[in-house]
Amino acid sequence: MKRERNGRHGSWRMIAALAAALLFSAGAQAQTAAAGDATLTSDNEIMITIFLKHDQSRPLSELNAQLERQGFYKAFPPEGVEVVSWYVMMGIGQAVTLRLPASRLREVNRVIESSAWGAYHTEFYPTYDYKAVGIGKHDKAKQ
Numbered sequence: 001m002k003r004e005r006n007g008r009h010g011s012w013r014m015i016a017a018l019a020a021a022l023l024f025s026a027g028a029q030a031q032t033a034a035a036g037d038a039t040l041t042s043d044n045e046i047m048i049t050i051f052l053k054h055d056q057s058r059p060l061s062e063l064n065a066q067l068e069r070q071g072f073y074k075a076f077p078p079e080g081v082e083v084v085s086w087y088v089m090m091g092i093g094q095a096v097t098l099r100l101p102a103s104r105l106r107e108v109n110r111v112i113e114s115s116a117w118g119a120y121h122t123e124f125y126p127t128y129d130y131k132a133v134g135i136g137k138h139d140k141a142k143q
Contacts, residue, residue: 045099049095051094053121055120
């Protein structure tokens, strides 16, 4: 979902829908757990990929200075949130995939809002690991 096309409201709708679906499917235990106390389990685990798209109208040194002032690298990722991958995509910015308890989604979003906005345009995508399935299908197709 592109921010330019759908604005922030489209990303918020996607995040809200994902969170609601995960909370309903996880059952009452996930609904009663405090966000800070959440432990990652297969029942409440989600992955999300965040595109941090550079503001190309400003020089990189200016963007880095803003990220430093806003405390981005100190705050992101939050303690206890697993970084699955963190890649630079030349000409675009960075793509970060995180694994976290569903109850901590709001916390991750707030860290991005308070420390990355201005230097980056952000996009959020629910993510799942398809590598084993894709490679299995490839191997089977080659036989």
